[in-house]
Amino acid sequence: DNEKRLDKFDIKEHPAGYRSWHYLIESTIPEEDFVAEVQVRTIFEEGWSEIDHQLRYPYDLDNSLLQDQLLVLNRVAGSADEMANAIRETQLGLDKLINENEAYKAKIKQLSKKLDKALKDKSLNEDLAKELLEKIDELKPNVTEHFHKK
Numbered sequence: 182d183n184e185k186r187l188d189k190f191d192i193k194e195h196p197a198g199y200r201s202w203h204y205l206i207e208s209t210i211p212e213e214d215f216v217a218e219v220q221v222r223t224i225f226e227e228g229w230s231e232i233d234h235q236l237r238y239p240y241d242l243d244n245s246l247l248q249d250q251l252l253v254l255n256r257v258a259g260s261a262d263e264m265a266n267a268i269r270e271t272q273l274g275l276d277k278l279i280n281e282n283e284a285y286k287a288k289i290k291q292l293s294k295k296l297d298k299a300l301k302d303k304s305l306n307e308d309l310a311k312e313l314l315e316k317i318d319e320l321k322p323n324v325t326e327h328f329h330k331k
Contacts, residue, residue, distance in 0.1 A: 198255035199233070200226050225265070229258040289320050 201222040208215045222230065233251050241247050296313045299305035 198252045199230060200255075200259070201230070223262050223265075225258040225261045229255050285320050289317055292317050292320075 201220045204219045204221065206217045206219065208217070229251075232254065237244065237247050237251060292313050296305070296310070296317075299309060299313075
């Protein structure tokens with residue numbers, strides 16, 4: 182499915198390491214053809230592009246030493262993008278764990294209440310007590326008491 186979507190794009194690798202998505206939007210307004218270009222970059226790609234333009238573009242395009250150093254900076258910016266994505270994925274994973282943790286705590290609380298009620302009503306028999314205790318014990322390893330979200 183991703184390959185089908187990528188087939189719609191003309192992907193070109195820039196020799197200086199420049200990265201962004203360029204979308205061309207064609208429209209016809211009364212009696213005139215109109216093409217707009219929208220460039221989409223991450224904040225790190227934008228930062229690299231700004232530095233590249235300030236230091237190299239348009240006068241030092243053939244300066245190989247400067248180009249090599251800017252390519253290193255481009256790789257650092259790319260790594261920063263990857264790190265930001267990894268942090269985002271970690272945060273999503275932590276949120277999922279927090280939600281699961283809270284659900285386990287709620288189940289344990291519910292089972293504990295059921296046990297307390299059965300004890301008070303004197304309707305607790307040995308089989309019910311064992312069943313409830315086993316369910317509570319099964320849930321406990323999944324709960325992290327010191328796990329909290331800031």
